[in-house]
Amino acid sequence: MKKIISIFIFLILIINVYAEVDKDIFYFDEIDLDIELKSSVFLVPKSDDHETEYVSINLKFLPTTDSRQNVISIETNPKADIDENVNFWIDNPDIGEIEYSLTSNIKTHNRFNRIKKHVDFPIKNLDSNLQEYIMPTNKIDINKNIINLASTLAEGENNLFKVVFNIADWTQENIEYSLDTLTAEASQKSSWVLENRYGVCDEITNLFIALSRSLGIPARFISGISYTNSEQFANPWGLHGWAEVYFPDVGWVPFDVTYGQLGYIDAGHIKLKESLDSDKTSTKFEWRGNNVDLTTESLEVDVTINGKGKKIISPIDINVISNSPSVDFGSYNLIIADITNIRDYYVTTELHLSTSKEIELIDSNKKHVYLKPKEKKRFFWIIKIPDSLKKDFIYTFPIGITSSFDESYSTSFEAKRNEVKYSLADVESIVSLEKEADKKVYSRNIELMCLNINDAITGKKIIIECDLKNLGNVVLHDLKICLENDCEERDLHISESKKIEFTKIYDETGEKAVTITAKNTGVTASSFFKIFVVDEPVIDIIDMVYPESIKYKEKFDVEFTLIPMSLTEPKNVILTFTFNDESQQWKFDSLETKKPVKIEIDSALLKEGETEFKIYTTYTDGVDKKFNKDDSFTISMDDLTGLQKIEKFFVDLFRKIRNLF
Numbered sequence: 155m156k157k158i159i160s161i162f163i164f165l166i167l168i169i170n171v172y173a174e175v176d177k178d179i180f181y182f183d184e185i186d187l188d189i190e191l192k193s194s195v196f197l198v199p200k201s202d203d204h205e206t207e208y209v210s211i212n213l214k215f216l217p218t219t220d221s222r223q224n225v226i227s228i229e230t231n232p233k234a235d236i237d238e239n240v241n242f243w244i245d246n247p248d249i250g251e252i253e254y255s256l257t258s259n260i261k262t263h264n265r266f267n268r269i270k271k272h273v274d275f276p277i278k279n280l281d282s283n284l285q286e287y288i289m290p291t292n293k294i295d296i297n298k299n300i301i302n303l304a305s306t307l308a309e310g311e312n313n314l315f316k317v318v319f320n321i322a323d324w325t326q327e328n329i330e331y332s333l334d335t336l337t338a339e340a341s342q343k344s345s346w347v348l349e350n351r352y353g354v355c356d357e358i359t360n361l362f363i364a365l366s367r368s369l370g371i372p373a374r375f376i377s378g379i380s381y382t383n384s385e386q387f388a389n390p391w392g393l394h395g396w397a398e399v400y401f402p403d404v405g406w407v408p409f410d411v412t413y414g415q416l417g418y419i420d421a422g423h424i425k426l427k428e429s430l431d432s433d434k435t436s437t438k439f440e441w442r443g444n445n446v447d448l449t450t451e452s453l454e455v456d457v458t459i460n461g462k463g464k465k466i467i468s469p470i471d472i473n474v475i476s477n478s479p480s481v482d483f484g485s486y487n488l489i490i491a492d493i494t495n496i497r498d499y500y501v502t503t504e505l506h507l508s509t510s511k512e513i514e515l516i517d518s519n520k521k522h523v524y525l526k527p528k529e530k531k532r533f534f535w536i537i538k539i540p541d542s543l544k545k546d547f548i549y550t551f552p553i554g555i556t557s558s559f560d561e562s563y564s565t566s567f568e569a570k571r572n573e574v575k576y577s578l579a580d581v582e583s584i585v586s587l588e589k590e591a592d593k594k595v596y597s598r599n600i601e602l603m604c605l606n607i608n609d610a611i612t613g614k615k616i617i618i619e620c621d622l623k624n625l626g627n628v629v630l631h632d633l634k635i636c637l638e639n640d641c642e643e644r645d646l647h648i649s650e651s652k653k654i655e656f657t658k659i660y661d662e663t664g665e666k667a668v669t670i671t672a673k674n675t676g677v678t679a680s681s682f683f684k685i686f687v688v689d690e691p692v693i694d695i696i697d698m699v700y701p702e703s704i705k706y707k708e709k710f711d712v713e714f715t716l717i718p719m720s721l722t723e724p725k726n727v728i729l730t731f732t733f734n735d736e737s738q739q740w741k742f743d744s745l746e747t748k749k750p751v752k753i754e755i756d757s758a759l760l761k762e763g764e765t766e767f768k769i770y771t772t773y774t775d776g777v778d779k780k781f782n783k784d785d786s787f788t789i790s791m792d793d794l795t796g797l798q799k800i801e802k803f804f805v806d807l808f809r810k811i812r813n814l815f
Contacts, residue, residue: 183465184261185461186259187262187424188258188457189379189455191215192454193454194450196251196449199446208243211437211438214435216427217258222263228256231254262421262424267418269404270499287373287400288373294364294375303365314401317371326358326414341360341432341433355394359432360375362411377432377436378395378424378425380396396410416524470503470559471496474564478667481573482570483541485569486578486581487538487539487567488537488584488585489565491505491555496528497528498527504520504521505533512539515535517536536581538578547570548570550568553566575665599624599677610685610686612689616660618637620670633645663687695714698785699712704789706757708757710757715748717748718745723744730771738753760789761791766786768784770784
């Protein structure tokens with residue numbers, strides 16, 4: 155009996171290596187919190203004769219109410235004037251430390267900006283007050299490389315949300331989050347980030363905004379606070395940068411490329427500043443006096459959570475399946491996720507696939523998903539099962555997929571010997587055909603069905619019959635129907651059906667994956683099925699043991715073994731052993747494993763001289779085809795005495811008389 159092993163895994167949601175978000179914060183629809191921004195300046199005398207008339211501190215960070223955050227209260231210490239910034243003014247300050255702070259109670263929300271309709275790209279008739287948001291700035295510069303890349307990402311698209319998603323997706327996949335630039339005096343320019351392919355959140359956002367602006371898409375830089383549980387940061391709450399993109403008739407929509415939150419941001423984001431450009435200057439200082447210097451400290455952030463709302467409800471539904479529920483060792487397989495947007499507005503998410511360490515992922519475990527209102531899409535992961543698994547075991551591999559909304563989905567498949575074995579080309583072909591059919595306008599107007607697929611026998615032709623029908627309203631010219639490299643072209647008129655036949659010869663046994671395609675420039679259809687290839691049953695006779703010569707009236711044994719030599723089990727096996735008019739017979743329903751045979755014989759039954767022994771084996775394939783395997787050998791009995799010859803004469807005569815009756 156085969157042993158069964160189940161490989162269990164932990165399904166872990168990884169939002170980002172550098173920006174993991176605590177579930178207690180990320181998955182709630184709103185958070186009530188207090189923030190405190192505080193720092194100090196120091197007046198340092200340069201001589202005993204010194205005086206200070208005033209110190210002015212201009213804090214550029216100020217939380218304001220918008221569509222996703224509501225500012226309940228703001229307090230400052232010392233008392234400050236508040237306009238677009240927070241302005242502290244201290245008259246005749248004493249030498250030493252001057253502390254200043256801003257505290258605010260804020261309620262933030264986790265929600266998508268509900269873009270329910272198609273927004274055209276390129277944007278036409280842009281409002282004049284938005285023109286500055288498509289222009290380059292000091293840090294968000296635009297060069298030829300940025301323009302070329304943005305054009306490539308937007309080529310062929312007429313949907314603004316899809317273009318912005320493409321830019322964000324490319325930026326997140328190709329720009330590495332790295333703290334190496336934190337020691338710089340200011341953020342690196344977007345052109346530098348594209349060339350070096352790494353940066354912190356401000357710099358990643360710079361490039362995202364530059365790519366957007368180069369296409370005439372208004373985008374602005376947002377400075378604020380966000381939560382992370384990344385081990386790279388001592389304080390989970392810290393200053394952070396992301397972007398907002400303007401959609402005509404909708405407004406400003408948040409895109410945090412660093413966190414992979416596109417079209418929304420979680421409730422752990424607190425907006426403090428909107429700007430055309432990014433820089434690391436949060437505060438401006440001014441003072442007047444004699445023989446006095448002013449030194450500054452970094453701005454500190456402290457956040458206290460007072461309460462949370464309800465857990466968010468996922469806007470998507472996911473069904474996870476494996477392309478083949480059972481595959482051979484060393485095979486490739488496809489994990490398929492069918493995703494449905496159950497909302498009437500655009501939704502994005504990240505999908506993360508988790509499996510056991512034995513499984514090799516051919517591409518990234520992460521997929522970025524963009525869905526129109528109520529749209530359904532299919533996503534694929536190609537995986538490989540190792541060939542080094544123990545041959546007598548059956549392995550069950552669980553697969554888990556998690557989304558950005560704290561939802562987990564799972565499936566599983568088996569790996570065992572002599573199952574279907576997909577090559578990498580097989581599964582890539584399936585993915586390619588699925589994606590191609592999804593793109594083409596007329597892909598639903600053709601039907602390809604392959605029926606009555608029988609088992610194949612190695613080395614012999616099998617005929618594969620398919621029905622092809624035109625379900626559309628146009629004539630399909632130059633339709634190319636292929637089984638691998640065996641192709642033929644046909645025209646198919648409206649409502650016409652045709653039968654297509656292919657012949658195939660397989661040299662190896664086992665389950666074979668078969669793909670038949672029918673396509674031209676307007677339509678694509680495919681049929682996937684399996685053929686089980688068997689060999690004809692074969693029996694061999696081995697390990698024959700017998701004496702070459704014996705003496706009269708000596709007893710001896712003849713031994714041999716019947717062994718199946720095929721994957722297909724021989725059925726209805728009849729073994730007949732004969733010599734000198736003697737016969738013995740055995741019957742077996744099937745021959746699953748080797749069958750040893752031992753026969754005891756009295757030499758008195760043999761002829762004087764050489765006696766021929768014959769082994770006849772007949773069997774079937776279990777249906778209607780018969781086969782046989784025969785063998786023979788001789789044993790010699792010589793040197794009989796005169797009395798033995800007389801006795802032998804009467805023994806043989808008695809045997810013949812007995813056989814007559």
